[in-house]
Amino acid sequence: MLKILLKNTKVVNENQIFETDILLEGDLITRIDTDISDDTAEIIDMNGDYVLPGVIDDQVHFREPGLTHKGDIATESKAAIAGGITTYMEQPNTNPQTTTIEKLEEKFAMGAKSSFANYSFLFGGTNDNLEELKRLDKNACSGVKLFLGSSTGNMLVDDEEVLEKIFRNTEMVISAHCEDEGTIRANMEKYRKKYGDNIPIKSHPLIRSEEACYLSSSKAISLAKKTGARLHVFHLSTGIETALFTNKIPLEEKKITSEVCIHHLWFSDEDYAEKGTLIKWNPAVKTKSDREKLWEALLDDRIDVVATDHAPHTLEEKNNPYTKAPSGGPLVQHALQAMLQKEKEGKIDLTKIVEKMCHNPAKLFDIDRRGFVKEGYYADLVQVNRNSNEHVEKSNVLYKCGWSPFEGTTFDSKVVRTFINGHLAYENGNFSNEKNAKRLTFNR
Template sequence: MGKTLLKNVRMVNENTIVEGDILLEGQLIVKIDGDISDPNTKVIDLKGKHLFPGVIDDQVHFREPGLTHKGNIATESRAAIAGGITSFMEQPNTNPQTTTIEELEKKFAIAANTAYANYSFLFGGTNDNLEELKRLDKNACSGVKLFLGSSTGNMLVDNELVLEKIFRNTEMVISAHCEDEGTIRANMARFKEEYGDDIPMKYHPIIRSAEACYLSSSKAIALAKETGARLHVFHLSTGMETSLFRNDIPLEQKKITAEVCIHHLWFSDSDYDKKGSLIKWNPAVKTEQDRAQLWEALLDDRIDVIATDHAPHTLEEKDNVYTNAPSGGPLVQHALPAMLENYHNGKISLEKMVEKMCHNPAKLFQLKKRGFLREGYFADLVVADLNNPWKVAKENIVYKCGWSPFEGETFKSKITHTFVNGHLAYEQGNFSELKNAQRLTFDRE
């Protein structure tokens, strides 16, 4: 790939914004300085645009294998780089499920040939695969995923004895979907009795209630404290849950961490009447008060990571009555523009956004040489023009499913360039067909 010199950029990194140049050689960042000149480089003058480390998304569902009519590793990772996401961690509820080492390695083989962004996968824990989990090398993948509430591709772990053994028998990060199944089933029965299958969508956050989330999260955290497990609670959706997490120690010292997703920071229950099943997620989008409390916890560092939970379904699948409309939606292409909109609205600084979307996922999962603008690190970079408005419309949506919950939204900022391991993979709406992605590696002793 030779050398590439990015001139006149505003680098947002490690709580600073510095104007200067950055020199790439091969896959790596080799020099960062105020003014670099090198006659043997390809020069790209970025004219004051902002440069971030590539976003690391610790929770996506790319639907391969078995559900590829919704999306696949190629189509969704392509959408990811259009949104500035250069590394992803994909979830195990595919078909077949990623609950054996053999199936895990099959996914890695698919990604090695088709991924546009760097990749790893989470290994799914179940009620009956503990012995397989014990065989898993701690550097093999990004971590273990447990569904403590049922969701798409039901992998519910509801045997408490097994759950405790999983917590005691892995050194890896355990990422958990926390919703109490008994509470949800009782709520669902009550609403089905009144409405049948055609329950108004606005009752989704009452069926999959704040109480269901808190009950499950608090149990998982108690078990992690008892066993010493390293627990990461995915997609917080309630203000109530934020009280369970600490902000008085650095992330590196935390044994229990939390994530929030873009949709829980953007939408609220007032949007169901307009958006319907397009914003039906598990856990549910909840109240404006919940959203405000999630923002508060994100900014005061009780919540450590921002992710997408990208989970595409076709519009045909979404266009069903409540009980038949699947939960989940596509987000990777629009996550960073949405967060930049929140920057423009004064909700978050660029430095804090980069901390939560780039630095912290790298720290939390102990990624090797990613997540920061540092000499010697992989050149995963994203350039954004913060004053280039554009409207989300069918013709510029990259997802295989062809729709977005942000359709019709005008964002002030546009992603202009994405580099993956030093290669310019996306530029001004155009994709390179050269796939330069790598399997993510880890610094775990």
Template sequence: MKQKNTLIKNAKIVNEGAIVSGDILIEGEYIKQIGASISPKSSDVLVIDAEGKYVLPGVIDDQVHFREPGLTQKADIGTESKAAIAGGITSFIEMPNTSPQTTTIEKLEEKFSIAAKTSSANYSFMFGGTNDNLDEILKLDVNQVAGLKLFLGSSTGNMLVDDPKVLEKIFKSTDMVISVHCEDEGTIKRNYKEYHDRFGDDIPIKYHPIIRSEEACYLSSSKAIELAKKTGARLHVFHLSTGKETDLFSNKIPLKDKKITAEVCVHHLWFSDEDYDKKGTFIKWNPAVKTKADREELWEALLDDRIDVIATDHAPHTLDEKNNPYASAPSGGPLVQHALPAILEMYHKEKISLEKIVEKMCHNPAILFDIERRGYIKEGYYADLVLVDLNNPWTVKKDNILYKCGWSPFEGATFKSRITDTFLNGTLVYKNGKFKDVKAAKRLTFNR
């Protein structure tokens, strides 16, 4: 049975640029009170002593691929949302390149129906733009869908939008956030042909960031930004991977007033091209993991607020698929269970503060997508909360990986921080490695 009232005592609360010691009272789905010392007013209150732990808002992941419908041999909404909850991610926005693709309102609502039955985390979906579905885009209810996703370079599931006239029409026709995957297709094709002519299908993985090059990324993102400025569109550039691209973005105005924003993913902040020898196709992503210098420039842009959001681009494939030669090994990897622990590892290395982690993974996605009453620890907000023990090391192993695909690019890594409790809409759904048998997930709503 759902616990109606919970009191979290003696926590270090990380919220809005500060860490304060205090208590949090949850009533029903919402945070009722935050204070220095709150006493339970009745015996039916569940009291959790969070002494020595930090409480963060639930992470909002603005880019995941949960593979349902049509690709459920890799993953599904049920399995991956459960892994997300274990990783402190309480809300996700899923991408449209499933099978069939989410490019009609009918297919979008089918995904919402699946999630309503099986998701362990709060959910919403991007609607996919194509060269010929502008009519469907114009029918969308902006308060019921997270945003619009365009692939300006082909990736897993071919949804390439390559007609400049169509692109401009889409940019002019919607006030929704347009999220884009930016890689120039012509550049990639030329580079791929050069290396395929040399090596055949078994191209050494170290050439992946040269095939899907800095030039391909910069050319595409700069064009998208130019079009957004021309049309006044609200543009969000997914998964920056190069230092050069970071100069296209501004930190001069508050996020709520920005028309052009950017995201970086955990893998581009963690890995570099030096890891290909050891990790091989298990760190093959689009856009590619690039140089150490790129990684450092991404960190710099994240910390100075040119980059607004940290996400995962969680995109699982089976082990058999990833073990194929380069030409047929798909790009993407699973990350939702390990994203927050990995970024917390960077806190331990004094690379980023806890306050900044919360800003980039919780507050900013809520601001950027106008998500209603989430992303903060505030009275009246949904009680999506994560308790973290910063000194409870654990190692990523096969037997504790929750992804349906059964592997992780972090396998063998030891993280110092552990998610001990996850609350979703006021309900304790995960504690000390075990899931509660409760249904608490909700469809995200938007205040636009």
């Protein structure tokens, strides 16, 4: 069994930062202690760098199958591990969609073949697949995804009777995209009358408005309270929505949780002038005030998780006029660096970053032995140098789409190494040819 001894680390884990050594044996962390010695282990000197649990991203779109000109499991998972993300949960709106157990297992087969990071997939709920959802084992995948706003194909769940039945008929976490479709359509009609097909990008947060988000989020939360369902609201984008969530009880006791994404913490509507459709997301990036309130809710624990909603499109697609440019952008490579930059600016503590990006996703989705630096846990670890600048430019962007909304940004930290299940998968810009990723397992 391969042994690796990590010397001279500063571990960030469970609200503590401490100097220690870490012994990895096979897939697992077997010992955490000072001055470990083992003559049979390969020794790696971490030079006093910080070691974090691998980041768990609960929301990505890796575009496979069917949309692989934008990205695929191999390319995007490599970019993820370069950014310290060791585990991801991929969304069901591919082509074909992941709305049957058969298609779900086909995706797992793709992950087993191609993924460089640990993987799971969400099962997509629709207006007409309730019986298939009932057959799904609660430990089969990371959870159920519902689009309560516009989506590709038939994935918009707008039949209220079916929606309530879905909430009543699964023990799994229901992750929801919440935007009110009627409000968005009415707003779009108003702006089309005003601008025709030349709607300016700055109108995006007014079309996919605060009202549209709040109406849908509050409705989903009311339904979860009525049915007792376990609801996780994806990518909050407005300050008003944060009042719908509580910080009065521990995460383990919450039935209703929430997430914020990197782009809603980093950008505001003032950035549309420079970035244009490159920062067109659904839900939209909104005002500076919304961004500040999202930060407040993240720090006081009304928001539980930070994720990416990584969703690549080609530059050709994104450079279309507003009405034709798709929503979404690539983020997994720089998400951790973005949060570490905010830590350097005094916005958030390092231990809080680890809580929101590592510990809480593991707890929320009941993931088996991941998200922490603990003996007996899988050795998913990230070494971060906090004093090494990295400038983002096209030449070092790893996504298949070849661009990043962070181009031109210089981060004051760098991911040095990433370990996946005890295997050194990434080191200083180089990737191992061996894959040691695993399908996630759950304790539900």
